[in-house]
Amino acid sequence: MNQKTGQKPAPQTTGHAWDGDLQEYNNPVPTWWLVSFYISVAAAVIYWFLYPAWPIGGSYTKGFDTITYVNDKGVTKTTHWNTRALLMKETNEAVTAQKPYYTKVADTPFEKITKDPELDSFVVSAGKQLFSDNCAACHQQGGAGKVGFAPNLTDDDWLYGGEFAKIQQTITHGRHGYMPPFAEVLDDKQVSQLADYVLSLSKIAVDPVSAQAGNALFHSETAACYYCHGDNAHGRQEIGSANLTDRIWLWANVPGADTIADKEAAVKNVIRKGLNKGVMPAWQDRLSADQIKLLTVYVHELGGGK
Ligand code: HEC
Numbered sequence: 001m002n003q004k005t006g007q008k009p010a011p012q013t014t015g016h017a018w019d020g021d022l023q024e025y026n027n028p029v030p031t032w033w034l035v036s037f038y039i040s041v042a043a044a045v046i047y048w049f050l051y052p053a054w055p056i057g058g059s060y061t062k063g064f065d066t067i068t069y070v071n072d073k074g075v076t077k078t079t080h081w082n083t084r085a086l087l088m089k090e091t092n093e094a095v096t097a098q099k100p101y102y103t104k105v106a107d108t109p110f111e112k113i114t115k116d117p118e119l120d121s122f123v124v125s126a127g128k129q130l131f132s133d134n135c136a137a138c139h140q141q142g143g144a145g146k147v148g149f150a151p152n153l154t155d156d157d158w159l160y161g162g163e164f165a166k167i168q169q170t171i172t173h174g175r176h177g178y179m180p181p182f183a184e185v186l187d188d189k190q191v192s193q194l195a196d197y198v199l200s201l202s203k204i205a206v207d208p209v210s211a212q213a214g215n216a217l218f219h220s221e222t223a224a225c226y227y228c229h230g231d232n233a234h235g236r237q238e239i240g241s242a243n244l245t246d247r248i249w250l251w252a253n254v255p256g257a258d259t260i261a262d263k264e265a266a267v268k269n270v271i272r273k274g275l276n277k278g279v280m281p282a283w284q285d286r287l288s289a290d291q292i293k294l295l296t297v298y299v300h301e302l303g304g305g306k
């Protein structure tokens with residue numbers, strides 16, 4: 001706006017006129033814009049030379065930039081820049097960064113690891129990653145487990161033992177719980193009585209007479225449950241037979257059943273069919289001894305290590 005006259009200055013035009021009076025304003029783009037435009041063009045050209053860019057037939061220009069990484073067979077490779085190789089390189093770097101800690105974990109006795117705050121925080125963070133990559137598919141995120149599938153690792157109830165050495169053995173060699181089916185050994189009434197006895201051990205209100213008969217059967221040579229579950233029904237950790245008195249259920253979905261009859265049915269089903277599906281895989285061929293040691297401490301700390 002012209003301050004004195006209050007009128008706009010006449011706009012600059014390119015000087016051409018169409019149809020008599022149609023004119024084109026001359027508004028050059030600002031310098032900063034032009035400069036950044038040329039910089040972008042230059043950056044694009046540099047990019048085309050450095051990185052994979054242009055498709056040619058079934059392939060593409062690979063660019064001059066390279067990445068060197070160590071592949072999973074331990075062979076060092078140099079290749080043109082690409083995101084897969086970049087991931088490998090970053091993984092290599094993470095492994096190198098973790099190495100001194102792994103060495104320290106390997107050299108430190110179990111009890112001392114948990115008392116060393118720096119080492120312990122490494123165990124928690126690296127353990128969490130290893131656990132979610134390898135174990136969470138069965139034991140669930142955080143190790144809470146799932147009835148009928150895999151045990152809860154955050155409680156202090158252990159099928160095979162919660163001491164460091166036991167957990168390490170479980171992870172290294174795997175476990176396979178087995179209970180024989182009783183459908184052909186026991187009649188329906190006996191199975192019901194045993195189920196009532198088992199439920200009564202968890203303080204569930206069942207027919208006391210039936211539970212009493214179940215108690216006798218449990219400790220008899222006919223059913224011989226005591227042989228594996230122990231006289232007191234606390235289970236035997238050498239064979240992973242469940243503690244039947246702790247109100248923690250892995251296979252018989254008692255907590256998920258609403259009525260007493262349904263709870264009974266869940267236990268009867270286990271007694272009739274037995275158990276053969278509790279398979280904890282062995283990890284000795286899939287994880288290094290150091291990784292297993294670290295996971296042992298991690299699982300021990302999840303909740304109820306002994
Ligand atoms: C394919 C499923 C599966 C995967 C994967 C798996 N587990 Fe297990 N795990 C089980 C089952 C099932 C049991 C119970 C075995 C039984 O009942 O005999 C178990 C048992 C255990 C136990 C014993 C618990 C106790 O009460 O004594 C520990 C410890 C354990 N797993 C840790 C791990 C760790 C650590 C990983 C990862 C490296 C892992 N598991 C991966 C299925 C799995």
Ligand code: HEC
Pocket residue numbers: 159176177178179180182194195198218223224225226227228229239240241242244248249250251252253267270271275276277278279
């Ligand atoms: C040969 C040994 C053996 C005998 C005999 C045996 N059990 Fe078991 N039982 C086991 C094992 C091992 C498990 C745990 C399996 C697993 O976790 O994979 C188990 C699990 C159970 C469970 C499931 C517990 C849960 O957490 O869901 C019940 C219930 C049970 N047994 C009751 C009985 C009764 C009742 C008898 C007698 C009729 C009996 N068992 C006889 C070995 C045995």
